[in-house]
Amino acid sequence: MTKVEAIIQVSKLESVKNSLHEIGVEGMTVLEARGHGRQKGHTEFYRGREYTVDLIPKIKLELVIADTMVEKVVQAISLAARTGKIGDGKIFLSRVEEVIRIRNDERGEGAL
Amino acid sequence: MTTASSSSSELRDLYAEESARIRQEFASTGNGCAAVTQRTALVEQIALRLWTEMIDPEERGPRNFTLVALGGFGRKWLFPHSDLDLLFLHADRETEQAFKDRIREFSQGLWDLRLKVSPATRTLQECDRFDPANVEFAISLLDCRYLAGDADLFARLHDKIIPKLMTREAQSLLQRLDDVTRSRHEKFGNTVFHLEPNVKDTPGGLRDCNVALWLSLLSSIDKLHDWPDPNSPLSAAVRKQFEPALDFLMSVRCFLHLRSGRDDNLLSWEAQEEAAKLGIGMYDSQGLSAADWMRIYFGHARSIHRTATQLLDEIPAAWSPLSRHFHNLRSRVSDADFSVVDGLVFLRQSSALQDPEVLLRLFHFVAHHDVRLSTTTENKIERVLPSLAATPPRGAELWLYLGEILAQPHAAQALRAMHSLRLLTLLLPELKAIDALVVRDFYHRFTVDEHSFLAIENLHRLRQARSEWEKHYAEILAELEQPELLYLSLLLHDTGKGEPSDNHVVGSLAIAERCLERLDLEPSERETVLFLIGNHLEMSAALRRDIFDSATVAAFADKVGTPERLKMLCLFTYADIKAVNPDALTPWKAENVWQLYISAANQLNRNVDQRLHLDADANDEKMTRLRTLAPTAGKKVKAFLEGLPQRYLKTYAASEVLHHLEMSENLGKHPIQLDLKRGRHWFELTLVTNDRPFLFGKVAGALAAWGMNIVKATAFSNLAGTVVDAFYFTDRFRTLELNLSEWERFKRGISDVLMGEADLEPMLKSRLQAEEKKGTPKVKIKTSIQFDDQCSSNSTLVQVVAQDRPGLLHTVASCFANHKCNIEIALIDTEGQMAIDVFYLTTNRKKLAPEHLKRVEAALRAALQNGP
Numbered sequence: 001m002t003k004v005e006a007i008i009q010v011s012k013l014e015s016v017k018n019s020l021h022e023i024g025v026e027g028m029t030v031l032e033a034r035g036h037g038r039q040k041g042h043t044e045f046y047r048g049r050e051y052t053v054d055l056i057p058k059i060k061l062e063l064v065i066a067d068t069m070v071e072k073v074v075q076a077i078s079l080a081a082r083t084g085k086i087g088d089g090k091i092f093l094s095r096v097e098e099v100i101r102i103r104n105d106e107r108g109e110g111a112l
Numbered sequence: 113m114t115t116a117s118s119s120s121s122e123l124r125d126l127y128a129e130e131s132a133r134i135r136q137e138f139a140s141t142g143n144g145c146a147a148v149t150q151r152t153a154l155v156e157q158i159a160l161r162l163w164t165e166m167i168d169p170e171e172r173g174p175r176n177f178t179l180v181a182l183g184g185f186g187r188k189w190l191f192p193h194s195d196l197d198l199l200f201l202h203a204d205r206e207t208e209q210a211f212k213d214r215i216r217e218f219s220q221g222l223w224d225l226r227l228k229v230s231p232a233t234r235t236l237q238e239c240d241r242f243d244p245a246n247v248e249f250a251i252s253l254l255d256c257r258y259l260a261g262d263a264d265l266f267a268r269l270h271d272k273i274i275p276k277l278m279t280r281e282a283q284s285l286l287q288r289l290d291d292v293t294r295s296r297h298e299k300f301g302n303t304v305f306h307l308e309p310n311v312k313d314t315p316g317g318l319r320d321c322n323v324a325l326w327l328s329l330l331s332s333i334d335k336l337h338d339w340p341d342p343n344s345p346l347s348a349a350v351r352k353q354f355e356p357a358l359d360f361l362m363s364v365r366c367f368l369h370l371r372s373g374r375d376d377n378l379l380s381w382e383a384q385e386e387a388a389k390l391g392i393g394m395y396d397s398q399g400l401s402a403a404d405w406m407r408i409y410f411g412h413a414r415s416i417h418r419t420a421t422q423l424l425d426e427i428p429a430a431w432s433p434l435s436r437h438f439h440n441l442r443s444r445v446s447d448a449d450f451s452v453v454d455g456l457v458f459l460r461q462s463s464a465l466q467d468p469e470v471l472l473r474l475f476h477f478v479a480h481h482d483v484r485l486s487t488t489t490e491n492k493i494e495r496v497l498p499s500l501a502a503t504p505p506r507g508a509e510l511w512l513y514l515g516e517i518l519a520q521p522h523a524a525q526a527l528r529a530m531h532s533l534r535l536l537t538l539l540l541p542e543l544k545a546i547d548a549l550v551v552r553d554f555y556h557r558f559t560v561d562e563h564s565f566l567a568i569e570n571l572h573r574l575r576q577a578r579s580e581w582e583k584h585y586a587e588i589l590a591e592l593e594q595p596e597l598l599y600l601s602l603l604l605h606d607t608g609k610g611e612p613s614d615n616h617v618v619g620s621l622a623i624a625e626r627c628l629e630r631l632d633l634e635p636s637e638r639e640t641v642l643f644l645i646g647n648h649l650e651m652s653a654a655l656r657r658d659i660f661d662s663a664t665v666a667a668f669a670d671k672v673g674t675p676e677r678l679k680m681l682c683l684f685t686y687a688d689i690k691a692v693n694p695d696a697l698t699p700w701k702a703e704n705v706w707q708l709y710i711s712a713a714n715q716l717n718r719n720v721d722q723r724l725h726l727d728a729d730a731n732d733e734k735m736t737r738l739r740t741l742a743p744t745a746g747k748k749v750k751a752f753l754e755g756l757p758q759r760y761l762k763t764y765a766a767s768e769v770l771h772h773l774e775m776s777e778n779l780g781k782h783p784i785q786l787d788l789k790r791g792r793h794w795f796e797l798t799l800v801t802n803d804r805p806f807l808f809g810k811v812a813g814a815l816a817a818w819g820m821n822i823v824k825a826t827a828f829s830n831l832a833g834t835v836v837d838a839f840y841f842t843d844r845f846r847t848l849e850l851n852l853s854e855w856e857r858f859k860r861g862i863s864d865v866l867m868g869e870a871d872l873e874p875m876l877k878s879r880l881q882a883e884e885k886k887g888t889p890k891v892k893i894k895t896s897i898q899f900d901d902q903c904s905s906n907s908t909l910v911q912v913v914a915q916d917r918p919g920l921l922h923t924v925a926s927c928f929a930n931h932k933c934n935i936e937i938a939l940i941d942t943e944g945q946m947a948i949d950v951f952y953l954t955t956n957r958k959k960l961a962p963e964h965l966k967r968v969e970a971a972l973r974a975a976l977q978n979g980p
């Protein structure tokens with residue numbers, strides 16, 4: 001099993017969710033996040049005061065999927081989240097050893 | 113052993129059979145009160161059987177040892193899965209030791225029947241001792257009831273020890289009850305209106321019933337030094353409201369316990385559906401919708417909550433020295449109509465309430481001073497409501513008071529009090545549809561009416577802003593010209609949820625329109641309220657896009673139109689999200705809302721001077737409205753608007769634009785057209801004339817010479833050179849306020865200065881000399897002058913931030929005029945002692961050349977340094 005963590009633009013959440021639903025991914029965790037990669041901050045002046053936003057608002061998606069789904073999921077996220085500009089985000093993949101459904105102790109892919 | 117196990121199995125059968133019978137009877141009658149009484153009797157019967165088998169063959173034996181029921185068991189309120197609170201009372205240590213093993217067996221016997229026992233063992237002497245660490249035990253003694261054993265021992269506890277203990281420790285017990293209840297209420301946001309309430313713990317739940325009964329008992333024992341009449345610890349008036357509500361809640365809790373087979377008190381959405389269908393708590397109707405059934409629940413919960421909080425407020429011993437001091441401070445706010453005693457408002461004259469104005473002033477008083485209505489005041493209000501319903505106040509008079517109430521720091525508290533007494537829906541029937549309305553979604557925690565009150569409260573709480581981003585919001589709230597319009601919008605924004613429609617915003621707009629009509633708001637005020645309601649989800653929608661993308665910001669700013677509306681919408685969004693549930697407004701969201709606000713504010717200032725060309729805007733909403741208002745003036749309107757900045761059209765309502773047009777048409781009769789109005793916060797002078805050098809500076813100077821303090825000003829001009837300048841000022845010496853006859857002289861004075869028929873300089877000089885004597889200001893503001901040649905395609909922007917002082921605007925505007933700069937747009941603002949003035953300047957309809965700019969800057973710096 002693989003854990004997919006994707007950092008995406010806030011405006012792309014709906015289209016990424018829809019794309020994932022289309023390929024049969026039902027569950028995901030959505031977190032409000034802030035951060036920056038190569039895309040640096042943003043400065044606004046308001047009434048003579050400077051407001052610098054060096055950590056830009058992003059959405060972090062987390063989902064654990066069967067290994068057979070990994071490429072499909074990566075494709076779905078990439079296509080839906082891409083604008084081609086700096087700041088589109090990143091996808092991280094990592095191995096997951098076990099999944100346990102708390103309700104009934106079910107384990108493995110069946111618990112996903 | 114055989115006997116014991118057969119007895120145990122017999123008891124188990126008895127308990128199972130009788131429990132099933134109670135369950136069936138409840139299913140057919142829905143009578144919760146009967147069900148708890150029957151279960152109490154059943155458990156009591158079992159306890160007595162075990163007592164005679166394990167403790168003493170006689171129910172009234174042995175000597176010096178008694179079995180006492182406490183808590184719900186003591187009150188005879190044993191719900192299907194409630195715990196059993198038992199006290200094993202001993203005369204002394206010896207009996208305690210002697211019965212130790214048998215008590216364990218007795219408890220084990222109850223446990224074996226799956227009865228959850230909470231036992232306590234005390235000697236009589238221990239019961240007399242007050243333990244500050246276990247106040248709950250002392251309070252539980254208020255519900256004590258004899259079950260078995262030595263009746264004389266119980267009588268000593270009940271008749272002597274408890275009254276003595278309660279009288280001696282009344283202060284501590286009341287204080288503890290007060291603390292625990294208030295902190296429980298706080299945990300639930302101090303409201304009964306939860307979408308999924310806990311029927312035991314949420315305010316207005318069964319625990320509040322207990323609190324009300326305990327407070328009454330404690331208060332009576334404190335006075336009588338003895339138990340009051342066991343049947344009426346509550347007064348007859350309170351019982352009338354309280355008992356039907358208690359009956360209803362008992363049925364609901366029984367239903368929840370039996371439905372889930374455990375001590376489950378959460379009235380979830382699924383449970384609400386079922387309860388409504390079965391008509392739980394209703395003896396005469398079934399098949400109600402869940403929303404209607406919940407309204408009945410909230411009505412009862414409100415009665416219980418009101419009784420409990422009133423008793424908490426009214427029993428003086430419940431106050432700590434600190435809260436007593438606080439209440440005494442409150443008493444000082446009494447006035448000619450209302451007296452405040454111990455933090456509660458009383459009427460000085462009962463008959464005064466016949467006058468609706470006094471009634472509205474009473475709630476203004478509550479909203480202003482953070483005080484609560486006394487029970488007698490509430491009763492008096494309830495008595496006048498029927499006559500008020502026949503001829504309720506309406507129109508501008510009602511809005512005058514309502515607007516004032518909404519703007520007070522404790523407005524939400526006053527609104528809740530008005531709502532609870534059914535006065536709010538009498539005054540604003542539009543709110544009836546959302547009264548205690550449950551709308552189910554995954555986010556909202558409160559009913560629609562409570563959500564609206566909470567949103568208003570969230571804004572008022574900004575006065576105590578702590579976090580950085582809260583301080584930003586507090587700052588723009590303090591700058592609003594008419595905050596009452598924002599509060600009214602919040603009150604009405606979700607009224608559409610009470611109507612069967614997919615889009616509640618459309619419903620809310622239609623309802624609000626009717627309400628604003630009845631309240632007789634000014635057209636521009638109506639437009640603002642309708643704008644806020646119609647667009648209250650726009651900012652949240654924009655947050656789901658890229659708020660750093662200039663196109664997103666531009667589209668949003670364009671929709672909002674003016675900085676004032678932007679401020680209001682930003683605050684609306686903040687308050688609305690925060691009122692969804694306590695965690696809804698994460699710092700992430702709050703910062704994003706603020707970021708979008710400042711980007712949009714800058715966007716609005718950058719595009720402030722884009723000119724109108726009406727062919728392109730022929731289908732604009734405002735133009736449509738203008739055409740409706742003045743169907744025959746089409747060409748004239750177009751000619752008047754041609755070349756005015758877009759901001760002009762966004763600043764003024766259609767009716768105001770038509771008024772300006774009318775003034776411009778009168779320029780042939782007199783070249784200076786002035787209109788003077790008095791607003792709630794300041795006076796407004798509108799000038800329509802043909803543009804000429806020194807115009808803006810002269811008006812500013814003339815106002816300063818009259819002693820007026822300019823807090824805001826705008827200046828716009830069209831292609832034909834007609835200017836529309838507006839000055840908003842406070843009348844520092846109350847010249848206009850106290851002398852109506854001075855209005856004409858004032859206007860004539862301004863007109864004479866502009867026509868060159870009066871000399872401004874000597875007038876201004878004498879006024880400024882008088883001002884100089886007043887000394888230096890408390891807050892020093894450093895002067896800052898910024899030029900921006902990039903932000904506009906047509907004009908050069910100058911922003912002057914300086915210490916506000918009489919004649920400042922005249923000094924700045926005259927300096928521009930002296931250097932042949934034309935003021936295309938002026939946006940004048942004042943925050944405390946800081947003046948923030950923004951001017952869009954041109955020379956010969958072009959930006960200022962760099963050399964020219966340098967000369968203007970040097971002159972302006974010198975002028976500001978030298979003072980007026």
